[in-house]
Amino acid sequence: MSTIPAAPDGVEPLVPVQEHLEGILSGIAPLGRVEHVRLADAAGRTLATSVDALVDLPSFDNSAMDGYAVRQADVAAASTDHPVVLTVVADLAAGPAAEVAIGPGEAARIMTGAPIPSGADAVVPVERTDAGTTRVAIRQAPRPSQHLRRRGEDLHAGDRVLTAGMELGAGRIAAAAAAGLAELPVTAVPQVAVVATGSELVEPGAPLGRGLIHDSNSLLLASLVAEAGCAVSEVLRLPDDPRRLREWIGGRAPCDAIVFAGGVSVGAHDVVRHVLAEFGTVAFARVAMQPGKPQAFGTLPGGTPVFGLPGNPVSVAVSFEAFVRPALLTMLGRAQVRRPSWHVVAEVGWCSPAGRRQYMPIALGSRDGRTTARPATAGGAGSHLAGGLAAADGFAIVPEHVEVVAAGDLVEVAILW
Ligand SMILES: Nc1nc2c(c(=O)[nH]1)N[C@H]1C(S)=C(S)[C@@H](COP(=O)(O)OP(=O)(O)OC[C@H]3O[C@@H](n4cnc5c(N)ncnc54)[C@H](O)[C@@H]3O)O[C@H]1N2
Ligand code: MOO
Numbered sequence: 001m002s003t004i005p006a007a008p009d010g011v012e013p014l015v016p017v018q019e020h021l022e023g024i025l026s027g028i029a030p031l032g033r034v035e036h037v038r039l040a041d042a043a044g045r046t047l048a049t050s051v052d053a054l055v056d057l058p059s060f061d062n063s064a065m066d067g068y069a070v071r072q073a074d075v076a077a078a079s080t081d082h083p084v085v086l087t088v089v090a091d092l093a094a095g096p097a098a099e100v101a102i103g104p105g106e107a108a109r110i111m112t113g114a115p116i117p118s119g120a121d122a123v124v125p126v127e128r129t130d131a132g133t134t135r136v137a138i139r140q141a142p143r144p145s146q147h148l149r150r151r152g153e154d155l156h157a158g159d160r161v162l163t164a165g166m167e168l169g170a171g172r173i174a175a176a177a178a179a180g181l182a183e184l185p186v187t188a189v190p191q192v193a194v195v196a197t198g199s200e201l202v203e204p205g206a207p208l209g210r211g212l213i214h215d216s217n218s219l220l221l222a223s224l225v226a227e228a229g230c231a232v233s234e235v236l237r238l239p240d241d242p243r244r245l246r247e248w249i250g251g252r253a254p255c256d257a258i259v260f261a262g263g264v265s266v267g268a269h270d271v272v273r274h275v276l277a278e279f280g281t282v283a284f285a286r287v288a289m290q291p292g293k294p295q296a297f298g299t300l301p302g303g304t305p306v307f308g309l310p311g312n313p314v315s316v317a318v319s320f321e322a323f324v325r326p327a328l329l330t331m332l333g334r335a336q337v338r339r340p341s342w343h344v345v346a347e348v349g350w351c352s353p354a355g356r357r358q359y360m361p362i363a364l365g366s367r368d369g370r371t372t373a374r375p376a377t378a379g380g381a382g383s384h385l386a387g388g389l390a391a392a393d394g395f396a397i398v399p400e401h402v403e404v405v406a407a408g409d410l411v412e413v414a415i416l417w
């Protein structure tokens with residue numbers, strides 16, 4: 001077995017989280033391949049190039065109400081006590097429509113979404129009339145342009161609808177459809193291999209002998225990769241056997257990134273550290289965070305980016321959030337690789353280690369109309385508390401200089417799931 005690149009506590013300085021992230025991102029580039037997908041297949045993809053509206057939206061003046069299209073001047077004096085009676089000359093439903101015009105003293109019955117007849121400049125809702133079909137009594141004077149939806153008031157043809165790097169969610173796909181687009185240019189999906197290491201690991205559901213544990217990191221990572229908009233090309237478990245790991249690395253199927261969990265610390269059998277160190281292209285760092293301190297990042301022969309995350313399950317979740325997700329989103333071509341965060345009220349107090357950024361799994365709540373956060377489990381930030389992830393809505397991110405979070409303090413939280 002090769003020599004362990006030693007990194008005992010207190011010997012190597014801790015690297016700030018931001019510096020470690022910047023080192024990773026400087027070694028990651030967008031995949032750059034573009035595909036075209038139908039809107040129905042666009043959910044979760046990333047827009048490769050900006051797109052513009054092909055039509056005006058709305059594409060014709062139309063009614064916002066079921067009622068009567070009128071000439072506002074005709075009915076300016078209308079009231080409940082003194083209704084103005086108009087002749088109904090057309091009945092307009094939403095759908096294919098012929099040109100219609102109304103003259104003085106005339107109205108058209110009109111439904112929401114139907115084109116406004118020429119000559120009309122306001123719509124009176126049916127509730128403000130006697131609902132007549134040949135003649136209608138208007139009981140309220142409309143404001144000029146009342147309940148008219150104007151051509152192009154939302155978008156004009158040629159206006160930018162979506163910008164490159166956006167994640168395509170329901171609202172953006174709907175906007176593209178409304179703007180006349182049928183398909184969108186999207187970026188290629190990174191293929192990510194997930195490898196959990198540990199001779200103690202057995203498949204979830206398998207009987208547990210002494211010393212064995214159910215592998216939760218594979219599922220955690222595969223879910224996180226998918227949630228980040230990437231594809232899981234392979235998921236496997238390997239024992240702490242350098243030969244097996246070298247074999248897999250040598251014969252692996254092509255992919256765009258590899259995420260290892262476990263075996264990156266300074267233990268005698270920390271196989272990922274031993275084997276990745278042999279390549280000379282993977283750096284090991286002690287990062288100023290809790291959990292998630294031991295980290296590995298680099299490339300394998302052929303240039304595939306490789307992450308070695310510490311094996312404790314909460315450390316895996318935190319490390320993915322802090323380092324892998326931003327890298328995968330960069331490969332995807334996302335404009336925004338940082339997850340939004342909010343400041344909420346700490347419901348109870350807790351401690352945070354000096355000089356390290358703490359990622360505390362939290363559960364959200366509310367008190368006196370304000371959103372609150374409290375540690376998801378009594379065990380707090382214990383990196384082995386996989387069961388506690390069930391109660392976690394996300395993480396509180398406590399800055400390096402803070403050693404005590406007091407009840408009532410504002411804390412930054414990122415909501416993950
Ligand atoms: N002497 C030192 N020991 C340790 C240090 C240190 O600085 N000096 N750091 C500790 C910290 S912090 C962490 S985090 C862990 C990281 O360890 P490894 O990345 O080497 O991970 P393992 O040793 O393989 O496993 C750690 C822990 O996690 C459990 N595990 C591993 N894989 C899975 C899985 N797929 N599903 C569920 N649980 C898993 C494993 O059984 C261990 O309990 O090192 C500390 N030690
Ligand atoms: O820093 Mo370790 O990652 O505590 O769990």
Ligand SMILES: [Mg+2]
Pocket residue numbers: 262263264265266267270
């Ligand atoms: Mg270890």
